[in-house]
Amino acid sequence: MFARITGVGSYLPGQAVSNDDLVRRGIETSDEWIVSRTGIKARHLAEPGQASSDLALEASRRALAMAGIDAGEIDLIVLATSTPDFIFPSTACLLQAKLGNRGAVAFDVQAVCSGFVYALTIAEKFIRSGSHKKALVVGAEVFSRILDWQDRGTCVLFGDGAGAVVLEASGEPGILATALHADGSHHGILSVPGNVSGGQVTGDPFLRMDGQAVFKFAVRVLAEVAHECCEAAKVAPDEIDWLVPHQANIRIIEATAKKMKLGMDKVIVTVDRHGNTSAASVPLALDAAVRDGRVKAGQKIMLEGVGGGFTWGAVLLEF
């Protein structure tokens, strides 16, 4: 029994906000600085009334349409987010209600930018156990809500969006291997160290990051976990057709590809269009590459995530 992706979908809210638009909004930065340091040219920002579940709904509808199944057939919803609509209920349950699905298992996963890779791995295990047949796996974020717009070192990097896949039980190979890791001793280099308690925000409700520490950590672990996943599947790195990495920074992506001895012509890059959308970034990039025809049936695809926690992981699959 395999778990196979049968549909992908994504959604970016509103209009693209360019780097020059940020300068016009009063942020002391430049298109040259942002593009040369990160590769980001634009990001999308959710409207005030739009929550993660709204973005997730649009992406999910597109993935369900591609899979050709009705929302009512889904028996598992795993949604990765660090920007949930509420403290509870989970954004997965809110998405379930918006989709009109009743009875499926639904829960959120919190692994920050590795969230989608974590969620996909969890869903795969449900399906391979035989307990569930049709899963909706989603990454959805409104990171614009947790950015300190006075901190130019972080606010230019992130954006809002959602991506989703339908994962179904199949006799044909789908997900070939997965590898997940975390090391909580690095929690301080990327965090939103705040809380709501007694009706007040306690601590700091904004994203804080030691960019250079994150950069070094990400490059090391992304290459390591990709090799671990290849070994588990007995697939050589040069057999990978497409690497779909977390879209945070083009320099991290290039360094990872180099360590894996993969040419950039085998790497899907969409960070220029939407910045770092955390748990949404991997399915956003996968959806773009499926819809523009680069990713084709039967190809080997490596998905990779890394983020706060610290967490990291990879999924190798046959599409």
Ligand code: UT7
């Ligand atoms: O999902 C994981 C999420 N995180 C990441 O992927 C982040 C990984 N890290 C990075 O991508 C990079 O470390 C950054 C892009 C965040 C920063 O690049 P850097 O080359 O490490 O720059 P820096 O933080 O050392 O800052 C260099 C200079 C500083 O000025 P001085 O002190 O040299 O005069 C900053 O004040 O750049 C300045 N700076 C900016 N200038 C214009 C910082 N942010 C900006 C900005 N515009 N937005």
